[in-house]
Amino acid sequence: MDLIEAFKTRKSIRKFKNEDVDIERLVKIIEISASAPSGSNAQNWFVYIIKSKEVLSRMKNEAASVYKKVVGKDAPRVYTFFDEAPAVFAVVAKPYISGIDDVLENSDKSRSFARKFIINPGLQGVSSLITHILLACHNDGLGACWMTGPLIAKEEMENIIGVKKPDNLTALIPVGIPMERTSKTTRKDVSEIIKVL
Ligand SMILES: Cc1cc2nc3c(=O)[nH]c(=O)nc-3n(C[C@H](O)[C@H](O)[C@H](O)COP(=O)(O)O)c2cc1C
Known part of the structure; x- marks a missing residue:
């Protein structure tokens, strides 16, 4: 598929x-995707490929029950549909501390805070x-x-999957053979999102 088309x-x-989607196909998706850029080429990521229906069902139950506990209503489908896919990529961020972050930690607390929690280069890489x-999924x-x-139930899911500190579960990506979806979301006009200086 042409890149712009994708x-x-x-x-x-x-x-x-x-x-089902076979495991070789899923591994290939991750292999190709790992060409992504990351700060200092740290590649501070790890991906669990979850195919177990039992594991996915436990994760869904946690998302639904934590949502109910904190919001007081049943969780909308956009929080819980992931267990309907034949596989889910659970994307984990490993710590990424650049050289400059090490220096700032002791020399400038306010810049250090902004780098860690707002700029967060580690999360940007992931x-x-x-x-x-x-x-890569779309192309395939x-x-x-x-x-x-x-991830309202982040900690509960980390326990189920086996993610250990200091790593953090950051996203779930259900993947499968798509059902037809005709609608397409719209985007702001480019003039609204740029300023030329
Ligand atoms: C950081 C991030 C978190 C998202 N979380 C959810 C989610 O929890 N559930 C969901 O159904 N979609 C989620 N989405 C998908 C967005 O709703 C979707 O990308 C957006 O509406 C644009 O639609 P499109 O991807 O079809 O172009 C998320 C997207 C991003 C980038």
């Missing part, structure tokens, strides 16, 4: 055909991996959706 036609897929995963005829909503 950018223009990718969309979040939230309904999947009842068909986000670039996720974008690559979405496009697979549907996918970037999800952070279910």
